[in-house]
Amino acid sequence: xxxxxxxxxxxxxxxxxxxxxxxxxxxxxxxxxxxxxxxxxxxxxxxxxxxxxxxxxxxxxxxxxxxxxxxxxxxxxxxxxxxxxxxxxxxxxxxxxxxxxxxxxxxxxxxxxxxxxxxxxxxxxxxxxxxxxxxxxxxxxxxxxxxxxxxxxxxxxxxxxxxxxxxxxxxxxxxxxxxxxxxxxxxxxxxxxxxxxxxxxxxxxxxxxxxxxxxxxxxxxxxxxxxxxxxxxxxxxxxxxxxxxxxxxxxx
Numbered sequence: 001x002x003x004x005x006x007x008x009x010x011x012x013x014x015x016x017x018x019x020x021x022x023x024x025x026x027x028x029x030x031x032x033x034x035x036x037x038x039x040x041x042x043x044x045x046x047x048x049x050x051x052x053x054x055x056x057x058x059x060x061x062x063x064x065x066x067x068x069x070x071x072x073x074x075x076x077x078x079x080x081x082x083x084x085x086x087x088x089x090x091x092x093x094x095x096x097x098x099x100x101x102x103x104x105x106x107x108x109x110x111x112x113x114x115x116x117x118x119x120x121x122x123x124x125x126x127x128x129x130x131x132x133x134x135x136x137x138x139x140x141x142x143x144x145x146x147x148x149x150x151x152x153x154x155x156x157x158x159x160x161x162x163x164x165x166x167x168x169x170x171x172x173x174x175x176x177x178x179x180x181x182x183x184x185x186x187x188x189x190x191x192x193x194x195x196x197x198x199x200x201x202x203x204x205x206x207x208x209x210x211x212x213x214x215x216x217x218x219x220x221x222x223x224x225x226x227x228x229x230x231x232x233x234x235x236x237x238x239x240x241x242x243x244x245x246x247x248x249x250x251x252x
Contacts, residue, residue, distance in 0.1 A: 001088075001111065001117035001118065001119050002116075002117070002118050002119070003119050003120075003121060003125040003126075003129050004016055004118065004119070004120045004121075004132055005120070005121045005122065005123060005124055005125055005129060005131060005132065006122070006131045006132030006133070007122070007131075007132075007168075008122055008170075009168055009169060009170035009171065010132050010133075010134060010168070010169050010170075011132075011135070011169045011170075012089075012120040012121075012132055013089050013090075013120055015120075015132070016030070016087045016089065016118055016120050017030065017087070019118070020085055020087060020118075023085055023116075024083055024084065024085060027080070027081070027083060027084040027085065028084070028085040028086075028087070029084070029085070029086050029087065030086075030087040030089055031043065031044055031086070031087070031088060031089065032089050032090055033088055033089060033090050033091045033092065035093060036104060036106065037088075037101070037104050037106035037107040037109075037110060038070060038104065038105075038106035040088065040106075041070060041073050041074055041077070041106055041109075041110065042066060042069055042070050042073060044073050044076075044077075046073065046076055049072065049073070049076065051069060052065050052069060054066070070106070074109055074110075074113075077110070077113045077115065078112070078113050078114065080113065080114060080115050081114060082114045082115070082116070083116075084114075084115050084116065085115065085116045085117075085118060086110075086113075086115045086116070086117055086118070087118045087119075087120070088117065088118070088119045088120070089120050090120060090121070091119045091120060091121040091123075092121055092122050092123060098121070098123040098124075098125065102125075134166075134167040134168065134169065135167070135169060137159070137162060137167065140162055140167055140169070140172050141155065141158060141159065141162065143169070143172055143173065143176065144158055144161070144162070144172050144173075144175060144176040145158070145176070146176065147173055147175075147176025147177045147179075147180050148176045148179045148180040149180040151179060151180055151185065153179060153188050157188050157189070157192070158188070160192055161175055161188060161191060161192055161195070164192055164195040164196055165195055171228060174228040175188075175191055175228060178191060178228060179191070191228070194227050195227060198223045198227050
């Protein structure tokens with residue numbers, strides 16, 4: 001398989017989807033990793049295959065049913081031609097090491113298919129696969145302006161925002177959307193102040209390089225994301241509406 005690995009929020013999933021659109025959009029499929037490759041394969045949806053109802057089964061009955069559906073879906077995958085692409089997204093685990101994940105029998109079963117396999121992960125798969133790096137400053141500047149829209153903000157201030165958020169793609173998107181929000185726009189200067197304040201609060205942890213050779217630890221990036229979500233917080237009325245909202249299908 002081919003691995004795309006790197007820091008959270010840099011755009012691994014978007015990159016894999018963009019590649020799929022170029023590679024073979026009609027024969028490319030994306031599935032989120034479900035904690036084990038076996039459960040991931042079981043979760044795959046095929047148009048001509050219905051999943052059994054596991055709810056009323058005993059533990060032993062469920063295990064037998066799952067094994068049956070696992071083999072059935074694996075056999076289905078083996079029918080796909082070599083020019084088809086399967087993307088396994090977020091191949092990460094809090095309880096298993098990367099080596100344990102790739103030694104799982106179901107992972108080896110997946111490699112026995114003819115499909116091309118692309119995997120996104122936060123873990124370094126080996127010593128030769130390069131880590132995904134942040135986008136260049138010029139591209140991130142364009143991305144931020146795209147989300148800001150028609151609102152005028154100086155490039156100097158935008159570059160300061162890029163620097164403050166560590167050239168982190170998801171943070172750039174959130175900053176642009178906050179500034180460009182037509183209902184509740186947030187001042188770029190206010191966002192900059194909050195980001196810079198957050199940097200001063202963070203402890204020094206293992207670092208991740210940015211395109212400007214600056215270093216930001218994971219705690220800092222998560223702190224930035226929390227700050228940006230807090231900046232765009234909902235009003236008490238909006239929160240109350242969301243708390244009491246019920247999602248219903250369009251058919252009622």
